[in-house]
Amino acid sequence: MKTILAVVCILFFVSVGIVPVEAATVNTLVLSEIFYDRVGVDNQYEWIELFNGTSGVIDLSGWSIGCGGDDYADGTFQLNGTIDPAEYLVFGGPTSDPSNGNPIYSLAMDINPDLQNSGAIADGIALFHNLASSITATTVPIFSVIYGITNSSNLIDHTGSVGTVNVGDAPAGQSIEFLAGDDGWIINPSPNPGSGSLSTVPLPSAVFLLGSGLFGFVGFRRKVIKM
């Protein structure tokens, strides 16, 4: 009996321990992948991917993206349309071919000025819940990524303070991708515009059901042995 209980307990805690690792969840709108440096000319091949980590449809008309540079006001882009829960949306281009991962654009637009290609001086891209026309050097983003070696431009993050560098500089032809959790941002050698591994909702319900089922099993075994 003790052996059975021990095995059940181990199974339960192992299961609970595994679930949060597998679920790379986010609970807001995020920048999920960025392709800023193609092999060769970047203009008209760059793209930015968003992921809606909330449980509701988001109207993007109040959201914008800023890129820099010295600060996020160097280039600002107004978003529009809607993004469904757990949906990936790609905008940029408008050109799509194997050299930039064959993106299908929800918003086809020439990102202008082109996205910074980083290097020793890190650059940044930020997501704002503001109209693009209102973005200034001091507007605090909802979400951001700082990529490169050193944030010597003092780009800020969602706290309003100077942010830490999130990821290195992706080689030409590769992207930077947000995986959430402990993985954070990575350099992705195989850009995957329009898809990814993020999910919207944590799995407390699944953990609860699994846990209650196992505890129910323990209770059942006890009852059988008493009889």
Ligand SMILES: [Ca+2]
């Ligand atoms: Ca290039």
Ligand SMILES: [Ca+2]
């Ligand atoms: Ca461009």
Ligand SMILES: [Ca+2]
């Ligand atoms: Ca570029």
Ligand SMILES: [Ca+2]
């Ligand atoms: Ca992706």
